[in-house]
Amino acid sequence: MTHSGKGNPQREKVVLIVEDEPQNLTLIRDLLQFSGCKTLEATDGKQAVQLARDNKPNLILMDIQMPVMDGFEATAILKNEEETKNIPIIALTASVMNGAKERILAAGFDGYISKPINIREFLKKVSEYILCEEAKYE
Secondary structure, eight states, rough: OOOOOOOOSSSSEEEEEESOOHHEEEEEEEEHTTTTTTEEEEESHHHHHHHHHHHOOEEOOOOOOOOOSSSHHHHHHHSSEEEEEESSSSEEEOOOOOHHHHHHHHTSSSSSEEEOHHHHHHHHHHHHTTOSOOOOOO
């Protein structure tokens, strides 16, 4: 499913990255900024909820296991609020156990990306929801 940002089509595309692991956060931020996106960063679900409320990003990339508030709880809050319920949220997860994908989608996430991150697959998945520039993700 393809999602596009609401409002002015010329508006800069903003992605909220929610990741507590510094190396993953740096990689994701660099990939998105290189692709032309503006990024916001949070290291736990509580920060993510506040940044999403305040900034209304076009897309949220949400780690599942984090301190303070995990990705499931943060996503449940955002999907139940009028102002944020239509923002696509993609889970970032290292879990490859049977049923993990189904549990993630049932929890309200719009999709998921497996870690460790495969750069080509990451950019392809992100481009299903938002195009930061007229970049090619082939």
